[in-house]
Each structure stands twice: as C-alpha cells, then as structure tokens.
Amino acid sequence: MKVRGKHAIYSLILLVTGFMIAFSYQYTKEERKQPTNDQWKREDQLRSSILSIQRENRNLQRELEAAQKKVSEMEEEIADKEKRSFNFVEEIKKLRKVVGQVAVEGQGISVSLEDSSYIPDTENPNDYIVHEEHIRMVIHELYVTGAEAVAINGQRISNTTHIDCVGPVVSVDGVKHPAPFVITAIGDPEVFSNSLNLTGNITDQLVNDGVQVRIQKETSIEIPPFIAKEG
Template sequence: MKRNWHISLVLVYLVLGLLLATSFNTQQKYQQALNAPRKEDLIRKVRQLETDRDALKKQIETDRAQIQNYEKIAAKNEGMLSAYTNELEQTRKATGLVPATGRGVIVTLADSPQYPKDGDPNNYVIHDYDLRTVVNSLWSGGAQAVSVNGQRLMSLSSIRCAGGTVLVNSTRLVSPFKIQAVGDSEKLAKALNADEKSRQLLNEIADYYGLVKKIEQRDDIVIPAYKGGLLIENAKVVEGGD
C-alpha cells in the first residue's frame, strides 16, 4: 500500500512537470509570435531612417555647393560694385558734385576805389570777362576745381554780366570776387602769368586803373560742391558719333 502511494506521487510530479514544460514552451512561442512584428517594424523604421539620412546628406552637399556658388557670385558682384562706386566717385569729383580740398591759389579781384581818370567808369570795375580770363588761365594751369565767391564752376557753368553784377550759376555776385582753385599752387601761379590776357589784367590794367588784386598760394583751400541744376535741354546726342 505504501509503495503504491509513492508511485502515485511520482506520477503526479511527472504529469505536473510535463504540464509546466508544455506551458513554458507555449509561452515562449507566444512571446516570439508577439515580438516578430515589432522586430520587423523596428528594422523597417531603422532602414527608413538610414534612407532619410542619406537623402539629407545629399541635400546638404547640394546646398553647400549652391552656397559656395552664391558666395562666388556675391564676391564678383561686390568687386563690380566697388569698381562702379570708385568710378562714380571719380565722376562726381570731375563734375564738381562733391567738395574739393587741398593746395591751390586764391585770386582776389575788386573794383578800383579811385575816381575815373578818363571819364569811363567801366574801366575801374571788374567785369565778367575779367573773371573768365582768370578762370581760364587756372584751368589751363591744371586746376582740379575752381569757384568764384563760393560758386563751384563746372562744364554747365557760365560767367556773364547782369547789369551792375556778375551772374555765376544763375547767382548774382558783386565785387570783391574771390576766385579759388585747387591744384598745384606753383603751376597755377605760373599759369596766371603765362597767359597774356591774364598777365595784362593782373599787372598793367590793374595797376593803371587801381583795380584791387591779390594772389595767394595756400594749402588749405576748400571749394564747395556744385549746387546748380544739371538739366540739359537743347543738347542732343549725335547719331554715329563716338
């Protein structure tokens, strides 16, 4: 009776072990069945991320090359802009649209304080042609900028008589007249004496009629920019001209 009890107990343990083993195997297979889709999904996501990464690398390389191209174009345009700016500045200086400073001469002319000896008072005053004579001599002497009583002279400027005054850039001026010129002061002074009309005006005529004259060589001359109009109404471009 005791032996049968032991045999029954062994059989119970065997059956219980078999059930546990079967349950464990079933659980593992079930877990594997659950994990399989997740693993495939993770693999698919990783591969997609790798594909996106490679595409992003190519896009970065393309953008970098495009940026370098833009930088080259910008550098070229910057160089062209700098050249245009310098050319424009030189043009503005040549046309008198910016102030001019430096060495040069100042010629001051004024009407004579003397009573007319020959009865003609016109011989004792400074006229528009007297100013033109001095200005033309200064231009021929290499003047870079010239002004009369602060009126900057340029290609469109005119000096002409207007009654008892002189009209410069449509501005009425009266004696005394201060003519300033920027340039080599020694050459400008020599030019005033080299020109026959200028030499006669500043020497014989001025001395005879008592006209006030003064010539100075200076290092600190300041000539303002031209402030008149730039409209050209009558001039036309000649077709086929250079």
C-alpha cells in the same frame, strides 16, 4: 683494455651525440631563417599595400597640384577684378569731382579780382571795374593748368555755369555776387602761380584793364558741391 674500450665507446657516443645536437641546432636556426607561407603572404600583402598607398599618394599629389593651380588662377582673377573695380571707383570719384557732385578739399590758390580804387575823372568807370570776361579768363587759365574744382566767392562752378555782368555785380548761375570776386581753385599752387604770373599772361592783362589782382597760395581750400539752378 676493457676500461679503455668503454672509454672509447663513451667517447664515440658523446661525439655522435654532440654532432647530432650541433646539427639539430644549426638546422633549427636555418629553419627559422626560412619564411613560412604565411609570412610570405603577409609580406606580399604589405608590399601590395605599400604600392597601393604610393599610387594613391601620387594621385593625391597630382590632384593637389591641380587644385593649387586652380586656386592660383582664381586668386589672380579676383585680384584683377579688384584692381579693375578700384580703378572704376577712382574714375567715378574723379568724374564726380569734375561735374561737381561732391565737395573737394585740398591745397590750391585764391585769386581776388577787385574794381580799380582809382578812376580818372575823364575816363569811363566801366573801364575800371571787373567784368565777366575777366573772371572767365582766370577760370579758363586755372582749368588749363590742372584745377580739380573752381569756385567764385564760394560758389562751385561747372562746365555749364553762366557768368554774366549785371551792373556792379556778377551773376553766377543766377546768383549775384558783388566785388571783390574771389576765385578759388584746388590743385598745385606753384603751377597756378607760375602760370598766372607769367609775363604777358593773365595777371598783366587784368592789370592793364584796371583790375586789382591779388594771388594767394593756399594750403587748404574747401569747395562745396555744385548746386544746379532750378527752373
């Protein structure tokens, strides 16, 4: 009986000890799960920092969008100015061509006017030679059909050019040119040719006046700048 009593006491002691150990372990485990005040403070600080960073990011994002919009507007403004500047430069180039300030090169046409090779004895010789009105007719027709530049025997003409008949020669802004008179123009050769050869148009009138006419389409013509007459 004494031995059994001791066993019971030992068993009870071991049971109580095991319970205390298990309780202590569970309590310690639960304690570890519970954050301390310092941990709460650190977590709160982290949350505050995160919220602050998020607000700052939103502000930066708005500033970035505003900056991108401004850059886009500036780019559009610059592109518009460049376009206007380009158009302005192109317009100046065209005007310089029109007034003859620069040399011009391109495809076009050449029209050669020459005195008649046959003059009847009973006719007036002046009726079979090229006069200034014949040259003016051709030049006018070329300008009407889109000529960018026109020259007579290589001399550039302008809207102020004076063409006068002086005996057997023609004076262009004071420069005398003998026949044949080769009028060159830069532009669409097909348009020029169709217009000049139209029935009843310029070529027919010239031929009826006893003028020899030769028309040649040109792939490349160079016309020098206009030189104003001195004095």
